[in-house]
Amino acid sequence: xxxxxxxxxxxxPDALVSTDWVEQHLKDPxxxxxxxxxxxxxxxxxxxxxAVHVDWTSDLNDQLRRDYISREAFEALMSRIGVxxxxxxxxxxxxxxxxxxxxxxxxxxxxxxxxxxxxxGRIKWQKENRSLSRDTPSYAxxxxxxxxxDDSPIRAYRDDVLAHMxxxxxxxxxxxxxxxxxxxxxxxxxxxxxxxxxxxIPGAKSVPWARAINPEDGTFKSAAxxxxxxxxxxxxSPREETIAYCRIGERxxxxxxxxxxxxxxxxxxxxxxxxxxxxxxxxxxxEK
Amino acid sequence: MxxxxxxxxxxxxxxxxxxxDRTSMLxxxxxxxxxxxxxxxxxxxxxxHQVPQCESDAYVWGVKAPDNTLxxxxxxxxxxxxxxxxxxxxxxxxLSGTPAREIATVGPEIVxxxxxxxxxxxxxxxxxxxxxxxxxxxxxxxxxx
Numbered sequence: 001x002x003x004x005x006x007x008x009x010x011x012x013p014d015a016l017v018s019t020d021w022v023e024q025h026l027k028d029p030x031x032x033x034x035x036x037x038x039x040x041x042x043x044x045x046x047x048x049x050x051a052v053h054v055d056w057t058s059d060l061n062d063q064l065r066r067d068y069i070s071r072e073a074f075e076a077l078m079s080r081i082g083v084x085x086x087x088x089x090x091x092x093x094x095x096x097x098x099x100x101x102x103x104x105x106x107x108x109x110x111x112x113x114x115x116x117x118x119x120x121g122r123i124k125w126q127k128e129n130r131s132l133s134r135d136t137p138s139y140a141x142x143x144x145x146x147x148x149x150d151d152s153p154i155r156a157y158r159d160d161v162l163a164h165m166x167x168x169x170x171x172x173x174x175x176x177x178x179x180x181x182x183x184x185x186x187x188x189x190x191x192x193x194x195x196x197x198x199x200x201i202p203g204a205k206s207v208p209w210a211r212a213i214n215p216e217d218g219t220f221k222s223a224a225x226x227x228x229x230x231x232x233x234x235x236x237s238p239r240e241e242t243i244a245y246c247r248i249g250e251r252x253x254x255x256x257x258x259x260x261x262x263x264x265x266x267x268x269x270x271x272x273x274x275x276x277x278x279x280x281x282x283x284x285x286x287e288k
Numbered sequence: 289m290x291x292x293x294x295x296x297x298x299x300x301x302x303x304x305x306x307x308x309d310r311t312s313m314l315x316x317x318x319x320x321x322x323x324x325x326x327x328x329x330x331x332x333x334x335x336x337h338q339v340p341q342c343e344s345d346a347y348v349w350g351v352k353a354p355d356n357t358l359x360x361x362x363x364x365x366x367x368x369x370x371x372x373x374x375x376x377x378x379x380x381x382x383l384s385g386t387p388a389r390e391i392a393t394v395g396p397e398i399v400x401x402x403x404x405x406x407x408x409x410x411x412x413x414x415x416x417x418x419x420x421x422x423x424x425x426x427x428x429x430x431x432x433x
Contacts, residue, residue: 041370
């Protein structure tokens with residue numbers, strides 16, 4: 001039995017909603033469910049009724065430069081999925097919400113703060129035998145005026161990380177232990193995407209992202225358990241500036257979410273350049 | 289050249305470069321997936337039959353007939369393993385009943401040809417590993433007539 005979200009001691013419990021809550025809001029016009037997955041077949045194979053699909057590569061990434069979409073493209077995306085500035089978006093997806101948190105993070109670059117994550121994601125919904133639909137919903141196009149993208153509060157660039165590292169700021173490496181030590185340069189069972197050097201950013205603490213999750217149902221661990229993991233074991237302080245990174249910033253979005261919303265870290269940024277940038281950059285320091 | 293039925297399927301997929309068409313075709317195969325029958329294997333499945341590197345927790349069996357053809361069976365334990373189910377159904381429909389020595393020639397490169405844009409980072413390695421597991425079964429079967 002999963003402990004109710006409001007009893008888990010989170011800093012911002014409203015950032016999460018339960019599968020029960022989603023079930024009760026399936027027809028709520030003020031809510032838009034958004035599924036974001038790694039597996040591109042999953043949404044089409046069946047999704048939470050009424051949910052729209054946002055693909056992390058084609059919808060959220062600039063198709064030419066390594067960057068996220070422009071304000072205009074974000075406005076077009078929001079219009080397409082029928083979201084206004086008053087709509088609360090609820091993300092969920094595969095891999096324990098790994099990509100859902102990534103999409104959530106990108107939405108925050110544009111200041112859409114009416115955003116939540118469905119605790120447990122797609123796997124919990126399925127394990128509870130809740131209904132799935134193959135009908136692609138259609139919503140009237142909305143008019144959405146996005147703020148100009150402001151990366152600085154939640155996104156770190158390579159030079160930010162370098163400066164942060166030099167002043168011995170808090171860094172969390174959320175990759176697998178083998179990637180952290182440099183034994184391998186890609187996730188277990190994933191292809192090597194071409195980092196020239198292995199290891200980690202000097203001073204980074206190793207906390208693989210999935211440790212924040214209860215493996216049996218994909219829900220987030222309680223605040224006390226997360227605090228044990230990040231604050232007590234790794235001596236990370238919620239009051240200190242923190243930067244999380246992984247390989248391209250997707251797994252670290254999940255950790256960013258846990259630190260910021262569940263543990264109340266005051267300033268957390270996600271370094272989306274992550275190891276595919278750092279491990280290929282000339283002259284940056286690396287530790288093994 | 290792949291065995292005839294698989295070759296025909298690959299050529300059919302080649303005719304549909306559009307991602308929506310391919311998604312629809314792959315889902316159609318996933319819907320046709322049939323799990324290994326109980327007279328071949330029951331849970332808990334033996335780790336000897338588990339596909340390495342497959343996050344969908346897939347298993348594969350090969351049962352050789354007296355005429356040296358191979359019947360393939362699969363299980364996919366992850367409820368989100370839609371891609372694995374699609375590939376399993378494709379391999380079963382196009383290779384089961386084919387001589388083991390012919391199945392042994394089928395390599396993991398077919399995965400890219402079938403899935404194209406629908407191949408995700410994690411899935412790709414697991415799906416190729418499924419084909420390699422089938423290939424290994426076929427090689428073992430054809431080596432022991």
